[in-house]
Amino acid sequence: MSNPVNNIVVFVCNWDGLSCVEAASQKGLRYPPTVRIIRVSCLSRVHSGLILKAFELGADGVMLLGCEQGNCHYEKDAGLLEQEYHKTQSVLELLGFQKEQLELARMSRGDGAGFVKQVTHFISGVEQSQAPVSQ
């Protein structure tokens, strides 16, 4: 049985990540209105505190959308981002969340259709996972 998913937060980096979202809107592609996009300079800016805060404020799922490996505008994201992603994943699992509720996606520049496919797939994964720990 799937659960209703009302809040999906997507942290997107200002570069390839955002270009995918913009391409999707320019092409008039549709994705669920439950998706809230938060633009950051680089995904390295997104630490465990911000991800956990999103869940505290009622997010059902958090997706991190950034540049493909090696394409980071600041050439810095690989280590920091992966580290924060993995540790937040472990903490969320301890808290009783499902691992489907946090996802790291890397996409090539301007892939609007890819973004819509990815975020829709992510939402259905969250829906099929157990009931999110609500407030």
Added chain:
Amino acid sequence: MSDIEREIKETNIRLCLDCGKCTVVCPVAQYDPEFNPRLIAKRGSAPNNREPDKTIWACLSCYMCVERCNYHVKFPRFVHALRAEAFADGTQVQCSHGGSFYTLMRMMSRKNLQQKRMDWLPGDVKLAEGYETLFFVGCAPYFDAMFQDLEVNTLDGVKGALKLLNRAQIPFNIMANERCCGRDLLLQGDKKGFTALARANKEEFERLGVKRIITNCPECYYTLKVDYPDIPGGTGIEVLHLTEVITPLLQNGKLNLGKLNKKVTYQDPCTLGRCSRIFDEPRQILKAAGLELAEMEPSREKALCCGATSWLQCGAVNRQIQKQRLAQAEASGAEILVTACPKCQIHLRCAQKSDNSKSPGVEIIDLAGLAARSLD
């Protein structure tokens, strides 16, 4: 009487003679001229002065000032009251680690929380059927997840504690959905958040029929013992630190540790030492495990704090205190720095890791973890 007026009375802050000894011994004031406990006490207790004091967040609650004060003015508790006042007024508090721990604690107070925090439990640990005696694990599973990059192993201490209790044939059980004790919220000034967590834990204790709690974490120990009885309805549960349980058994021969033959030094956690007056028991455990204890200078009542507290501030001043403590550990000539607090372990390990230029430094191990190794 307002909260702050009551705290001014109960902390004896009006007995302050303005002598400044607190400031002389304060580890923060040593490196940060802006931080002055004497002036905080003076400003905070002045009538009709409710101006927010920006320096209160730097206090480590290390109790060094209380130790030195001729009138035992409870300065840390007064600072907690000032913080609670500022927090209630909506002051934005500076948090280390992006506020992760505060968010975690607030999420843990949710009613429908179903944690999956027992995966670490070794299969050979024998748990009792009932919950008459509860072992309160603390946030060690979260610490180890959050500080993977520091390679800390705070669960080693918890596993060691369980092994010691099993060997001593003391029956105990563990709560699968145990929540944080809430001490850090209390220290941050978030009384409401603390009460929510404390109530949730209290309800679980009552549901399971807990009569006695043993814990290895000094912060949980102090909070469960001193702060929980103050929440509405109290708890009426006996709270013991692991060292208080193990030491008598070592003395009367009911538990025997092996011999490790190493030279160690011991970091007195502020909350266990100056706060809870447990100085001798940890040292007796080290002695019983055949370890040679080389004391740091200073130690016991005058031991230096590990430099950070309550996930509030972690800056250059905190780092200097940590480096000073690590230098004192090196000077003692010990191979291992033993501590009884997961947070001391995290903070000192972090300071070691940040110092790339030098050798790896002393190994940092939890007291219970080390004592349990002697059983192998």
